[in-house]
Amino acid sequence: MASSKIRVGLIGAGYIASWHADALRATDGVEITAVCDPSEAAAKALADGLGVQRFRDVTELIDAGLCDAVHILTPPHLHHSIALQCLRGGLHVLVEKPVSTSAAETAEIEAAAQEHGVRFHAGHNFMGLPSYGRLKTMLEKGDLGRVSIAEVHWCLPLAPLRSGPFGIWLLREPKNLLLELGPHLMGFIVDLFGTPDIQSVKLSKPIDLPGEDTRHQAWRIMAKVGAVDVTLTISMVETIDDRSLTLRGSSGRARLDFASDTLVIERENASDLVLNPLRKQLDLSWQHLREGIGNAVTQVASLNRKSAYALSFQGMSAAIYGPLRKNTPADPRFSGQSAVAVMTALDHVLKQLPADTLAAAKPKAKTRDPKPTAMVIGGTGFIGRALTRALVAKGQDVRVLSRGRHGPFPDLPDQVETVGVSLYDKAALVKAMQGIDVVYNLARSLEGTWDDALEHDVGVAVRIAEACQEAGVSRLVYTGTIASYDMSTPTQKITEDTAFPKDMTDRNMYARSKAECERRLLDMHRRDGLPLVIARPGIVVGHGGPLQHWGIGRWHGAGAVRIWGSGLNILPFVLIDDVAEGLILMGDHPDAVGQSYNLVGEPMLSAQGYFDAIHTTLGARIRVSTGNLTMFWAADAVKHALKVYALRRRGLTRPSLADWKSRAHLSPFVNTKPKADLGWRPEPDKTRFIDKAVAKANLFGF
Numbered sequence: 001m002a003s004s005k006i007r008v009g010l011i012g013a014g015y016i017a018s019w020h021a022d023a024l025r026a027t028d029g030v031e032i033t034a035v036c037d038p039s040e041a042a043a044k045a046l047a048d049g050l051g052v053q054r055f056r057d058v059t060e061l062i063d064a065g066l067c068d069a070v071h072i073l074t075p076p077h078l079h080h081s082i083a084l085q086c087l088r089g090g091l092h093v094l095v096e097k098p099v100s101t102s103a104a105e106t107a108e109i110e111a112a113a114q115e116h117g118v119r120f121h122a123g124h125n126f127m128g129l130p131s132y133g134r135l136k137t138m139l140e141k142g143d144l145g146r147v148s149i150a151e152v153h154w155c156l157p158l159a160p161l162r163s164g165p166f167g168i169w170l171l172r173e174p175k176n177l178l179l180e181l182g183p184h185l186m187g188f189i190v191d192l193f194g195t196p197d198i199q200s201v202k203l204s205k206p207i208d209l210p211g212e213d214t215r216h217q218a219w220r221i222m223a224k225v226g227a228v229d230v231t232l233t234i235s236m237v238e239t240i241d242d243r244s245l246t247l248r249g250s251s252g253r254a255r256l257d258f259a260s261d262t263l264v265i266e267r268e269n270a271s272d273l274v275l276n277p278l279r280k281q282l283d284l285s286w287q288h289l290r291e292g293i294g295n296a297v298t299q300v301a302s303l304n305r306k307s308a309y310a311l312s313f314q315g316m317s318a319a320i321y322g323p324l325r326k327n328t329p330a331d332p333r334f335s336g337q338s339a340v341a342v343m344t345a346l347d348h349v350l351k352q353l354p355a356d357t358l359a360a361a362k363p364k365a366k367t368r369d370p371k372p373t374a375m376v377i378g379g380t381g382f383i384g385r386a387l388t389r390a391l392v393a394k395g396q397d398v399r400v401l402s403r404g405r406h407g408p409f410p411d412l413p414d415q416v417e418t419v420g421v422s423l424y425d426k427a428a429l430v431k432a433m434q435g436i437d438v439v440y441n442l443a444r445s446l447e448g449t450w451d452d453a454l455e456h457d458v459g460v461a462v463r464i465a466e467a468c469q470e471a472g473v474s475r476l477v478y479t480g481t482i483a484s485y486d487m488s489t490p491t492q493k494i495t496e497d498t499a500f501p502k503d504m505t506d507r508n509m510y511a512r513s514k515a516e517c518e519r520r521l522l523d524m525h526r527r528d529g530l531p532l533v534i535a536r537p538g539i540v541v542g543h544g545g546p547l548q549h550w551g552i553g554r555w556h557g558a559g560a561v562r563i564w565g566s567g568l569n570i571l572p573f574v575l576i577d578d579v580a581e582g583l584i585l586m587g588d589h590p591d592a593v594g595q596s597y598n599l600v601g602e603p604m605l606s607a608q609g610y611f612d613a614i615h616t617t618l619g620a621r622i623r624v625s626t627g628n629l630t631m632f633w634a635a636d637a638v639k640h641a642l643k644v645y646a647l648r649r650r651g652l653t654r655p656s657l658a659d660w661k662s663r664a665h666l667s668p669f670v671n672t673k674p675k676a677d678l679g680w681r682p683e684p685d686k687t688r689f690i691d692k693a694v695a696k697a698n699l700f701g702f
Helices: 015-025 040-050 058-064 076-088 103-116 130-141 175-193 275-301 308-326 336-351 382-393 426-432 450-471 509-528 576-588 607-618 629-646 657-662 672-678 686-695
Strands: 006-011 030-036 053-055 069-072 092-096 120-123 147-155 197-209 213-225 228-235 242-249 253-257 262-266 374-377 398-402 416-420 438-441 475-479 532-537 539-541 553-555 560-564 573-575 596-599 623-627
Touching: 006 015, 006 058, 006 308, 015 030, 015 040, 015 069, 015 308, 030 040, 030 058, 040 053, 040 450, 053 058, 058 076, 069 076, 076 092, 076 103, 076 175, 092 103, 103 120, 103 336, 120 336, 130 175, 130 242, 130 253, 130 262, 130 308, 147 175, 175 213, 175 228, 175 242, 175 336, 197 336, 262 275, 374 382, 382 398, 382 576, 426 450, 438 450, 438 576, 450 475, 450 509, 475 509, 475 576, 509 532, 532 576, 539 576, 553 623, 560 607, 573 576, 573 686, 576 596, 576 672, 596 672, 607 623, 607 686, 623 629, 629 657
Parallel strands: 006 030, 006 069, 030 053, 069 092, 092 120, 147 228, 374 398, 374 438, 398 416, 438 475, 475 532, 532 596, 539 573, 560 623
Antiparallel strands: 147 242, 197 213, 213 228, 242 253, 253 262, 553 560
């Protein structure tokens, strides 16, 4: 195999697949030859971009004989069975972490690899970082002296715990949080010191998912490996990003920031008491400067293709395929034996916890079958969940369309049924709409190119509308966005009569795509009698919504935000419960068909005022900076040029200066139409608004 390229297939075409693909394309002696995913749309998008063949079934991929190895990038509960199938088919496998859901399954995968003479690798990517290699070398040379303490931190907000989607594998069982994040931390310890003895596990920061299903957002694990005391900390609340490995030795303290690929060593020096502190701080300052400049140069020189995250995958890929091509022993960092040790340690962590802590709450028992007359497409999202619950509160049963059958309504089995239907299958949509009077389409798709937007956003919206007509649905409520307006002029007041710009080609993809959806649906209304109502929610806030709301500004973690513009103009905020009520009124009111409504609350807060309210109400001061929109536009122009002319990307558009100014929502909204036509009553009291938008919104998770 040393004389030819290793042919690699990707099984799973989700978000992580693009990182693996980029790393493989940067690895010598490797070529990507196939993509496999049961979602035809996902497989096509990735395969077409890579110029390779696509498959919907793993058996077909193996039988095609196009691959020597595969990367298994599916949801974790599928890893075990797919890995065994591929190993038995004679393929080397790399399995994304967690490689399985238990040590026993992991050991079975490794045994199958040994039996069939192929290799099993674990996707513990952060150990592929250059800075981690430097740390290992220092440790082996004894530069840190005798190491007595190792601390690994994963402190990074996990928004789905608070704002969904709640049906993903990560949140189905309490242990999945550890299985998802734990391999990153435990992998370092196993690689550096061996399998640890777990001594204690403490959980804190509980939060209830729908149905009073408790998850703990903080895990603290105490362990020991030989003479080394180990502490692993996982924190998923809104906190400053700290993903680091710290080794404390007799000669130095090493801190690896594996999210940034930086390594800083704190040492003592032999100067006198006056110069000693100065020399120590100067040494640390020089190291921080060196690491920062080095990363900046790497990023600029590579046109952002060598971020720390990208480098981790590239390092992992090189460490796996180098030995494989040369037929030398596998790198221990990513070997099957290491994967077994990591999962064994995580198993021991879970055994420290009471059984009831690891048990997911059972769904409420069903006493009757729902008889839905309303359908919510996108019902697992922020607005969709609130709308579904509001419909139930009014005595209506609801059918929710989802990618799977795990929905966020375990406490409402008598009123809500979750149905897994592809939005690309019109016949299945028509079937799912039988007996439905009102369809609420809240689906959205964020795409990078206009062709993708036409297929995955506009095409889906039209297909849903056609299904509504074929099924005889009485009303379709479609959610567009106020982002499609030109909001760049403070003197212009926006109403439903305000037209979108005639030329949307210089708008951001989301605004342009949503406007095109509206245009085509309105054509169907006028031409074919589609019973259409259009809703355009403002900046939606309230319980279940995110702290890091990008409708307000560009966020840098939980503690810093650059506001779009000065942050002094009143923003079109609206409470989530008011949006749900407005959508229901649009589905019910006899005169709403053919109309559009901007669901924007009463004038309340500017961006600065919103963050002041967070500080006053919750005691948390977020570092707020104003953003010069012209500078945003100019910087974006440079990035666009690099993407087009240096990276040769096609189909991209560059938002205009007016588009950037529109993100500041400079034009005020007039919300009289939904109030006059529908009887909509958004919250008029500022104190109550802040109470619902901030105090009771659980923005920080604790």
